[in-house]
Amino acid sequence: xxxxxxxxxxIAAADAEVLVVGVFSGEDAPAIPESxxxxxxxxxxxxxxxxxxxxxxxGPSSLTRLPAPEGLAAKLVFAVGLGDAEDLExxxxxxxxxxxxxxxxxxxxxxxxxxxxxxxxxxxAALGAYKFAGYKTDGGGDAAPESIAxxxxxxxxxxxxTVLAESVALVKDWADTPANLLRPPAFAVEIERAATxxxxxxxxxxGEALAEGGYGGVLAVxxxxxxQPRLVRLSYRPEGAAxxxxxxxxxxxxxxxxxxxxxxxxxxxxxxxxAGAAAVVGATIAAAKLGLNVAVTCxxxxxxxxxxxxxxxxxxxxxxxxxxxxxxxxxxxEGRLVLADALSRALEDEPDAVYDVATLTGxxxxxxxxxxxxxxxxxxxxxxxxxxGEVTGEHGWPMPFPEDIVKLMESPIADVSQCATGLKRDGxxxxxxxxxxxxxxxxxxxxxxxxxxxxxxxxxxGYIAKGATGVPVRTLVAALEEFAA
Numbered sequence: 402x403x404x405x406x407x408x409x410x411x412i413a414a415a416d417a418e419v420l421v422v423g424v425f426s427g428e429d430a431p432a433i434p435e436s437x438x439x440x441x442x443x444x445x446x447x448x449x450x451x452x453x454x455x456x457x458x459x460g461p462s463s464l465t466r467l468p469a470p471e472g473l474a475a476k477l478v479f480a481v482g483l484g485d486a487e488d489l490e491x492x493x494x495x496x497x498x499x500x501x502x503x504x505x506x507x508x509x510x511x512x513x514x515x516x517x518x519x520x521x522x523x524x525x526a527a528l529g530a531y532k533f534a535g536y537k538t539d540g541g542g543d544a545a546p547e548s549i550a551x552x553x554x555x556x557x558x559x560x561x562x563t564v565l566a567e568s569v570a571l572v573k574d575w576a577d578t579p580a581n582l583l584r585p586p587a588f589a590v591e592i593e594r595a596a597t598x599x600x601x602x603x604x605x606x607x608g609e610a611l612a613e614g615g616y617g618g619v620l621a622v623x624x625x626x627x628x629q630p631r632l633v634r635l636s637y638r639p640e641g642a643a644x645x646x647x648x649x650x651x652x653x654x655x656x657x658x659x660x661x662x663x664x665x666x667x668x669x670x671x672x673x674x675x676a677g678a679a680a681v682v683g684a685t686i687a688a689a690k691l692g693l694n695v696a697v698t699c700x701x702x703x704x705x706x707x708x709x710x711x712x713x714x715x716x717x718x719x720x721x722x723x724x725x726x727x728x729x730x731x732x733x734x735e736g737r738l739v740l741a742d743a744l745s746r747a748l749e750d751e752p753d754a755v756y757d758v759a760t761l762t763g764x765x766x767x768x769x770x771x772x773x774x775x776x777x778x779x780x781x782x783x784x785x786x787x788x789x790g791e792v793t794g795e796h797g798w799p800m801p802f803p804e805d806i807v808k809l810m811e812s813p814i815a816d817v818s819q820c821a822t823g824l825k826r827d828g829x830x831x832x833x834x835x836x837x838x839x840x841x842x843x844x845x846x847x848x849x850x851x852x853x854x855x856x857x858x859x860x861x862x863g864y865i866a867k868g869a870t871g872v873p874v875r876t877l878v879a880a881l882e883e884f885a886a
Contacts, residue, residue, distance in 0.1 A: 402554075403530035403569060404848040405523060405559045406514065408550040413439030415512035417550060421501040423515035424452065424459045425859040432486060432618060434516050437850035443472040446579065447655045451482050460484065461493050462500045462863060475512070483515060487543065491521035492571030492794040498522045498551075498862020501851060506532070514551040519554035520562065524550060524875075527566030528864035533577045536758040538684030565878065568687040569871030571595060572679040576856065580582035580655035581671040584628040588654055588675065592633050592682050592701070596681065599686045602636040616746075617719040618700075618727070619740035623704030625659055625712030630727030632743065635682065637689045637697040644884040647752035648877065649743045650687060651736040651759035652678030652703035659706050659732030660714055673869055674736070676856035677759035678703065684877035691878070695885035700747045702739035706732070718815050722746055724838060728815035728823055736761050737836045744840045752886070753847040754782060758873065759853075764829025768800075768853035775851035776798050776839075776871060777834030782848035789879040795872045797850065802835050805827060810835050 416520035419858040422440055430453035435443050441448045444467075444546040452458075457465040463482035469475040481497045483489060494517050501527075502844045505510070505511050515522045530545040551559060564753060575583065575591065583591070586607075593603045608629035611620055616632060623630030633652075635711035651679055653674040685699040713719070719738070722744035727738065736759050747755055758833040765775040774790065774797035790797040806828040809821035817839045823833050841847045855872040859864050 402570070403527065405527050405546050405550045405563050406548055406550040407416040407556045407559045408552045410552070411439045412437070412512055412514035412552050413443060415550060416474045417510040417512035418508045419477045419479055419492070419505045419511045420469065420473065421479045421481060421498070421505070421511060421513040421518045423483045423497060424449070424480050426459035426482060426484050429453060429458065431457060431480070431482065436514065440473070440475040440478065442537030443470045448480070458483060460494050464500055464504055466504070469763065472594035477508070477534040483517070486516070488703045489517045491518050491792070494518060494521040495528070495794060496863030499524030502526050502529035502546065502549060503861065503866070505546050508546055510548045511546045512552065514552040519551055522560040523551045523554045523559050523562035524565060525864045528569060531566070531570050531573060532865055533573065533866070533868060546794060549656065552729065562688045562772045564687055565875055568683040569874050571686070572676070572683040572871040572874055575679040576584070576673045578672070584654055584705055585631045585652070585822050586622065586628055588703050589631040589651065591632050592635070595686060596682065596839040597637045599689045601685065601689055602742040604634040606632040614722065615720065616722050616742040617720050619702045619704055621713040621717065621719045622653070622706050622735040622739050624791040625709040626705035628705050632746070632863070633701050633703065635685050635699040637685055639667050639696065642694050642696040645698070645750070645752045646697040646881060646884050647747040647750060647755040648681035648697060648699045649740060649747050649755060649757035650678030650699070651675070651740050651761065652701045653736055653739070654703060654705050656706045656733070656735065657708055659708055659712050659735065661731050661733040662708055663733060670857065673857055674760050675703065676869060677852060679876065680852070680871065680874050682757050683871065683874045684881065687874065687878050688881050693881050693885040695881050698747060698750050698752065700743045702743040704739055706735045721840065725817065725840065728812040728818045730818060730820045734820050736790045737833050740837055744837065748841065748845065754840065756782070756848045756850065756877065756880070759852045760856050761851045762830045762853055765851040767832055769798055769854065771854040772796060773798050774821065775830050776848060777802070777831060777851070778838070779846045783848050785880060785883070786848055786850065786876060789876050790873070793875040793879055795855070795876045797873070797876070800831050800834065802831055802838065806831055807835055
């Protein structure tokens with residue numbers, strides 16, 4: 402992990418290989434902040450002119466590499482656009498810092514000086530330093546910088562940014578791990594290792610314990626695999642906490658679709674169908690490391706949805722942990738079944754609020770794309786997450802539960818249908834949310850976060866590398882901070 406350092410003074414005096422300076426947009430040339438007068442002086446007072454000649458007028462995340470002139474200890478200067486100085490947002494700082502750090506891979510040390518909130522800059526820099534280790538025998542190319550000094554940031558800001566980045570990195574590592582290396586038993590062990598290191602209490606239920614506990618959804622979905630499912634529970638109980646929040650995650654370590662098998666094209670991406678479980682674990686670990694004064698219970702259901710003679714079938718009726726019966730219509734809508742069990746168990750602890758996170762539906766990706774979560778549930782909680790997502794840059798949008806779609810979820814033979822009758826695609830994303838709502842009493846503040854698109858990025862941008870994104874760890878932590886206040 403890159404060492405994030407707080408720094409003060411003039412960045413022109415920094416002893417780093419790369420100086421990263423933030424410039425604002427201008428009509429013909431970027432505007433150089435007064436705080437960069439030392440760096441500008443090293444360029445003979447012509448930094449803006451040189452950048453303009455190279456086409457950089459300070460637009461958001463535009464980046465120009467320059468050889469450092471005499472008088473600077475650095476060998477390179479990266480000028481990064483921050484956009485309009487009058488409308489500077491934290492997300493612009495995070496993206497600019499992340500863009501610069503990704504461009505500095507292969508260099509040993511980086512120093513960054515931006516106007517605005519230094520904590521946002523620190524978070525973006527720390528997130529941008531992520532690289533999935535992978536399995537290449539040659540090491541896989543340039544490494545992230547060993548150290549990043551953020552000018553203007555105090556130690557509290559860099560410490561918090563480090564915790565958030567470490568938790569996000571953990572989620573990314575898990576979500577990008579090949580499915581053969583992270584089957585349910587192995588994933589449970591990995592979660593236990595990380596959670597124990599953070600001081601959390603851990604409980605793991607194996608196949609036998611799941612059967613004894615009546616976890617019909619998890620057992621049905623995991624029944625087609627020779628790797629038994631698991632249910633993992635983490636507990637964080639700070640002394641004096643007034644609120645208790647339950648986090649629940651879908652952990653399908655590989656989703657073939659089961660009997661309703663998926664098309665071959667793109668099935669490889671289903672190694673990441675456990676990103677929801679990874680995210681809530683990451684958020685819980687971050688809460689513990691930050692010492693937030695809110696109790697958190699994290700429940701994740703881990704299963705592998707495979708095709709075999711013991712797979713569950715369309716037309717099956719299964720019984721969930723809370724006793725409700727479900728008519729199965731499509732084995733590729735498995736995530737909601739394991740979530741129903743996990744939600745039922747989480748609610749037995751009588752939390753003040755519950756959030757569940759899942760890569761649940763292709764409908765989310767179609768409706769909202771790759772950068773906006775679908776938010777469903779209680780109005781107060783979906784609005785909280787929408788608002789906090791605007792702050793963190795992990796955007797979400799509240800979705801309704803239309804009455805006509807609610808009626809489609811009725812089953813003639815069970816308490817609820819897993820999917821819309823006739824497998825109608827109407828409101829595909831909200832079908833999942835409506836199903837889950839049947840397992841959460843109306844009086845419980847609840848939100849369902851569908852991250853099917855935002856969990857993964859098909860290209861690098863800002864502080865996001867190609868691959869798993871770690872969404873919505875930072876938004877969940879922000880929500881927990883509000884409950885702790």
